[in-house]
Amino acid sequence: GDSVTQMEGPVTLSEEAFLTINCTYTATGYPSLFWYVQYPGEGLQLLLKATKADDKGSNKGFEATYRKETTSFHLEKGSVQVSDSAVYFCALSPNTGNQFYFGTGTSLTVIP
Amino acid sequence: KAGVTQTPRYLIKTRGQQVTLSCSPISGHRSVSWYQQTPGQGLQFLFEYFSETQRNKGNFPGRFSGRQFSNSRSEMNVSTLELGDSALYLCASSAHSDRTSGYGYTFGSGTRLTVV
Numbered sequence: 001g002d003s004v005t006q007m008e009g010p011v012t013l014s015e016e017a018f019l020t021i022n023c024t025y026t027a028t029g030y031p032s033l034f035w036y037v038q039y040p041g042e043g044l045q046l047l048l049k050a051t052k053a054d055d056k057g058s059n060k061g062f063e064a065t066y067r068k069e070t071t072s073f074h075l076e077k078g079s080v081q082v083s084d085s086a087v088y089f090c091a092l093s094p095n096t097g098n099q100f101y102f103g104t105g106t107s108l109t110v111i112p
Numbered sequence: 113k114a115g116v117t118q119t120p121r122y123l124i125k126t127r128g129q130q131v132t133l134s135c136s137p138i139s140g141h142r143s144v145s146w147y148q149q150t151p152g153q154g155l156q157f158l159f160e161y162f163s164e165t166q167r168n169k170g171n172f173p174g175r176f177s178g179r180q181f182s183n184s185r186s187e188m189n190v191s192t193l194e195l196g197d198s199a200l201y202l203c204a205s206s207a208h209s210d211r212t213s214g215y216g217y218t219f220g221s222g223t224r225l226t227v228v
Contacts, residue, residue, distance in 0.1 A: 043202055
């Protein structure tokens with residue numbers, strides 16, 4: 001079945017460091033891929049998405065490229081800030097239906 | 113525009129009781145999905161409603177049920193509560209007809225249920 005495997009956390013970085021959170025997926029067909037972010041005490045917010053192979057999603061300095069050949073959608077940011085501290089979830093949506101499959105989440109803490 | 117609204121934000125119930133959670137989607141969104149989030153299991157899909165019909169259901173016991181009204185508002189009910197039902201329950205709405213691909217969810221802030 002469809003699934004998402006996400007890098008285990010927690011991840012602790014210094015401010016202005018480079019961030020990579022790995023995400024790989026298993027799916028039939030051509031799913032859409034998403035990154036969501038969850039701040040403490042809140043629901044999930046859509047960070048970025050990509051709907052077809054080689055698409056790059058980007059938002060707030062974060063980027064992820066849909067790589068079908070490696071079935072990956074790694075999240076990157078060139079220079080993290082303290083305000084980026086949150087839990088990040090990779091997710092996929094099959095091309096039919098409305099059920100999302102989420103990874104287990106990666107907790108990121110950025111220290112000044 | 114207003115986001116997804118979930119009420120109440122916090123709830124404490126006793127084992128064996130039942131509980132009803134409410135979700136108001138973004139205006140115009142007809143799809144509402146529910147997820148359970150726990151530290152051990154992560155985000156698990158409960159069910160999805162579209163135009164008052166349950167279209168998808170996750171692997172949860174029959175104690176978990178839901179419904180959707182004609183104005184797209186949705187309720188989730190859990191009967192005979194167990195300690196393991198303690199979790200953050202998230203509602204998400206989506207603007208789509210029959211395909212999700214390409215659309216994202218907009219999540220509410222969740223209802224934190226504690227069963228004692």
